[in-house]
Amino acid sequence: MSKNKHGNRLIRETSPYLLQHAHNPVDWYPWGDDALAAARATGKPILLSIGYSACHWCHVMAHESFEDEAIAKIMNTHFINIKVDREERPDLDQIYQQAVQCFIKQGGGWPLTMFLTPEKIPFHGGTYFPPEDRYRLPAFPKVLLAVAEAYRERPQDITRTAKNVLNTLQRIKRDPSKKTINANLLRSAVEKLGKIFDVANGGFGGAPKFPSTPALTLFLHHYQESGEKRYLEMLTHSLKKMARGGLYDQFGGGFHRYSTDAAWQVPHFEKMLYDNAQLARLYFSSYQATQDPFFRRIGIETLEYVLREMTDVQGGFYAAQDADSEGGEGSFYTWSPEEIRAVLDADTAKIVCRHYEIRETGNFEGKTIPHREHSLNRLADETGASIAAVAEVLRVAKTKLYAQREKRPKPLRDEKIMTGWNSLMIGAFVSGYQVTRDKRYLAAAEQAADFIFKHLYKEGTLLHVYKDGVAKFRAYLDDAAFFADALLDLYEAGAGGKYLSPARLFADTLIAGFWDEQQGGFFFTSHEHEVLIDRMRPCFDHSIPSGNAIAAQVLQRLFYLTGKQHYFDKAEQCLLTFAQEMDANPFALGHMIAAADFYLRRPKEIHIIGDPDTPETEALLRKIHQAFLPNKLISFNDTPAQRHWMDKTNTRDGTTAVYICQNFTCSQALTDWEEIQLTLFGSSARS
Secondary structure, three states, rough: OOOOOOOOOOOHHOOOHHHHHOOOOOOOOOOOOHHHHHHHHHOEEEEEEEEOOOHHHHHHHHHHOOOOOHHHHHHOOOOOOOOOOOOOOHHHHHHHHHHOOOOOOOOOOOOOEEEEOOOOOOEEEEEEOOOOOOOOOOHHHHHHHHHHHHHHHHHHHHHHHHHHHHHHHHOOOOOOOOOOOOOOOHHHHHHHHHEEEEOOOEOOOOEEEEEOOHHHHHHHHHHHHHOOOOOOOHHHHHHHHHHHOEEOOOOOOOOEEEEEEOOOOOOOOOOOHHHHHHHHHHHHHHHHHOOOOHHHHHHHHHHHHHHHEEEEEOOOOEEEEEEEEOOEEHHHHHOHHHHHOOOOOHHHHHHHHOOOOOOOOOEEEOOEOOOOOOOOOHHHHHHHHHHHHHHHHHHHHHHHHHHHHHHOEEEEOOOHHHHHHHHHHHHHHHHHHHHHHHHHHHHHHHHHHHHHHHEEOOOOEEEEEOOOOOOEEEEEHHHHHHHHHHHHHHHHHHOOOHHHHHHHHHHHHHHHHHHHHHOEEEOOOOOOOOOOOOOOOOOOOOOOHHHHHHHHHHHHHHHHHHHHHHHHHHHHHHHHOOOOHHHHOOOOOOOHHHHHHHHHHHHEEEEOOOOOOOOHHHHHHHHHHOOOOEEEEEEEOOOOOOOOOOOOOOOOOOEEEEEEEEEEOOOOOEEEEEHHHHHHHHHHHHO
């Protein structure tokens, strides 16, 4: 294996995160047979460090410790050191994030620092360690020497601890006793979530605060079912607070990872593809539910940011942008009044500073993260101008400030292209297309799907990640489930029947390669995967949706689109497997509960008979997608499941007809929009 002068073996890797450490004085290995063999041969324990390229505290620990010759010497003397990009190897990250909770009270995170036996079993761990005692944390050199001494002098203690960790991981995977789904699951979930809702700032809990997209989505689902406006109000309050705060990039669009405060003002500045995919979709859905153009605009701005900053020339989507740039964390995004005045005339600068709360005192390291506290109405009153005039001033100013910001050193961009995350963004672009009918968005979704087929699907095997012309790692559950879901999104958007067959293929791959025959549900890794100390069967949403939740959703969609009963049976088994967890922890299982809502309420199947390319069909789809209807399916002439008795000739002079089915009962052929609208939306339908 190629290595640098320090013995560091990361120099030939493609991961930007691993390459960031390729010239450390630490003798790093990537995870693999060479590292594990070295641990067995030397008898040394393994120091496993897991992080990702956009992680601020990963950079801090790298600079403070991994670039330090004295600390590196301790690491090299006593340990076999393995560096892992958690985005390349989420299988390893899931296991060791679970394990670290045996050693620290506050849960896991990144950087993750774990100490393993040569058999890969953890016996101690933590997250960030400073180079000297600080933040009530022990110095990293002290930790290293203490762990090395314990491993050498007290092997029986190490063996006992490692055994206890393995037992704990096995207990987490217990077979739940409950095997029924609560018929009132959605209502029960939102009632529990309502009790932890932050009335002042939106979202849930205090700092640090994450967008919690799955939980907010449940509010929207329940509002659509029940009409209870307080849940819609909690959702819209949250979305407006986030989009007006520092969490959102006011000049460039797109959302940062999370907020360090409860009011969404000061973010950790990394931008992740998966956050923007999920949030864009939620903003478009909220527009459908409210017709408030604010939500539509934020969705559009987020997609435009992705097209501009995060899209490869071949159509794939990049993984992330870093929190740090040349000036330090967040320096790319912050402003002083002086910097505003250098770009704009005095009157405009005053309006901009007022609108975005840019003050001399700042709110982050002497500068200001732009955020919006003042409405256009208020600014119009203060300036004596019309709302339209103020809006135009701000629009022009924003363009100039964005252009000026582009001259600054940009944060590092992680240009890995991952199947699962790309699939989430494909769904977001389809959602944007459905609402706006902007064909650029559908084209972007199709190009990303084509990228995956071309570069990440090799000899019948779906792969996980692509970088610098190299695709590697067999697909995980998330990759196969999310891609199948994205292909169904493309099919339902009218992009063509060509997407339905591969969606079935990847669903079949999930069942054949990931299904847990003993307990039900899907493993995170396939049956052909490397044997690790545990095999996770994840049901919780983390930064991305639970793979089991999306798999259950995909299988239900395929049942209704193909009529194949085994898809429904596997989806039902999957949901029943996690029924107990859904009842107990709705905050962590939002996507699974949404899949269960689809199961409990049954979707409305919209079967369109007619030419999908006619203006008439386009007009119909435009109308359908202006309202929020979460549990629906759209199919076209070529769908295998269309009932044989549907009279596909029952159209007058090529007029598009619609059959609407639910709970195995279908309407007659409908051609009048008023009838279609009433059948789809009931008495709440808008004209």
